Amino acid sequence: MKEKIDKEQLRRFFSGAYSEEDTSGVEEVFQDDSRKEALETFLLSEWHRFDETTMAQDKNLDHILHKLYYKFQHQQERKKEGLVIRLWNTYSRVAALLLIPLALTLAFLLQQDDQQLKVSETWAEIEAPLGSRVKFTLPDGSVGWLNSGSFLTYPIKFGNERNVKLTGEAFFDIKKDPTKPFNVVATDLNISVLGTRFNVAAYKDVNEIQVVLESGKVKLNHIHGKNEVDMDPNDKIIYNSDTRKLVRSKVDPYKYSSWTEGKLVFRNDDIAVVGKRLGRWYNMDVEVRNEKNRDLRLRATFENEAIEEVLRLLKISFPIEYEVEKRKMDLNGKYEKRKVIITVR
Incomplete structure (x- = not known):
C-alpha cells in the first residue's frame, strides 16, 4: 500500500506560495522512503502538466531525486551534532528546499532540449x-x-x-x-x-x-x-x-577510514598534516607556523570534539600556541572562513 502524500501542499510549495507548515511537510515527504513511489508518480504527473504535447511519456526522475534525497539525508544526520552545526543545518535545509522547484524546472528544460536522452x-x-x-x-x-x-x-x-x-x-x-x-x-x-x-x-x-x-x-x-x-x-x-x-x-x-565514523585519527602525523586535516574537518583555514621543531608529530584520536577543545588538548600535549582570528566579511557581505594560526614554540 502506498503512503499518501498531500498533493496540494506540494503544489503550494512548488508555486512559491507556501507556509512554514508546508515547508515542514515537504521535507518530511522527501525523508520518508515509504512515500518515494507516490512522490515520484506525483512529480512525473506535474512534469506532464507543463506541456503535455511535448513531454515524452518515459521521463525518469532519478537523477533529480537522488540529489534531493541525499540533501535531506545529510540534514538528518547533522541534527545530531552541536548547536553551531544545527544552525548551519537549518540554513542548509532551507537551501535544499529552495532547490526543489529550481531542480524540477531545470530538469524539464534540459529534457526538452534532448528528448532522446537515455536513462x-x-x-x-x-x-x-x-x-x-x-x-x-x-x-x-x-x-x-x-x-x-x-x-x-x-x-x-x-x-x-x-x-x-x-x-x-x-x-x-x-x-x-x-x-x-x-x-x-x-x-x-x-x-x-x-x-x-x-x-x-x-x-x-x-x-x-x-x-x-x-x-x-x-x-x-x-x-x-x-x-x-x-x-x-x-x-x-x-x-x-x-x-x-x-x-x-x-x-x-x-x-584512513575512521573519518566515516566521525573520528579524526592521527598516527605519527607531522604537525603540517594535522593542520590540513583539521582545516578540512572543521571547514576552517589552518595555518601552521613551524620554524623550531620540524619533527613534531601527533598520535591521537578525536571524536565529536569541538575545534576549541581539540586546540586546547593539542596545547596541553605539545609545545604550541594557537590563535583563532575573528571572521572577516568579504566584499559580497559574506563572512569568510574562520582562521586558526598554530605556532610551534
Whole structure:
C-alpha cells in the first residue's frame, strides 16, 4: 500500500506560495522512503502538466531525486551534532528546499532540449558540503561515504561497467560483480575493483592522489598509460600527478577510514598534516607556523570534539600556541572562513 502524500501542499510549495507548515511537510515527504513511489508518480504527473504535447511519456526522475534525497539525508544526520552545526543545518535545509522547484524546472528544460536522452546516459551528483560527511548508496547496491568538500558523479543506471568520478575523498564498500568491473576516476588516475573496501583522497588543491586498500584487490593505472599496479590489503599508494610516480607503503587502513565514523585519527602525523586535516574537518583555514621543531608529530584520536577543545588538548600535549582570528566579511557581505594560526614554540 502506498503512503499518501498531500498533493496540494506540494503544489503550494512548488508555486512559491507556501507556509512554514508546508515547508515542514515537504521535507518530511522527501525523508520518508515509504512515500518515494507516490512522490515520484506525483512529480512525473506535474512534469506532464507543463506541456503535455511535448513531454515524452518515459521521463525518469532519478537523477533529480537522488540529489534531493541525499540533501535531506545529510540534514538528518547533522541534527545530531552541536548547536553551531544545527544552525548551519537549518540554513542548509532551507537551501535544499529552495532547490526543489529550481531542480524540477531545470530538469524539464534540459529534457526538452534532448528528448532522446537515455536513462543510462543520465548522471547524478552527490555533494558533501564543507564540514560534513554524506553516506551514499549506488545503483548496484554498493555503499560508501563522501567526505567534506567532495563530489561523486555516477550514472543513475550502470551499464556493462560501473564507472564513477570522484573529486575529494570517499570510502567505498563495493558489491562484488565479476561481470561488471567498478571504476573510480580520480583526476588522471583510474582505480578498478570487483568487490573491495578502500579509501580514495583526490582533492583539487593537492597534486597527490592517495589510495588505501582495506580488503580485496585494486588495480591502478593512469588514464593515458598502459602500466597497471596491483594493490594488496593494507597497501597505501600515493600517486603524484605532476611526476606520475607511485609510492607504496604498508599502513593501518583504519586510520584512513575512521573519518566515516566521525573520528579524526592521527598516527605519527607531522604537525603540517594535522593542520590540513583539521582545516578540512572543521571547514576552517589552518595555518601552521613551524620554524623550531620540524619533527613534531601527533598520535591521537578525536571524536565529536569541538575545534576549541581539540586546540586546547593539542596545547596541553605539545609545545604550541594557537590563535583563532575573528571572521572577516568579504566584499559580497559574506563572512569568510574562520582562521586558526598554530605556532610551534
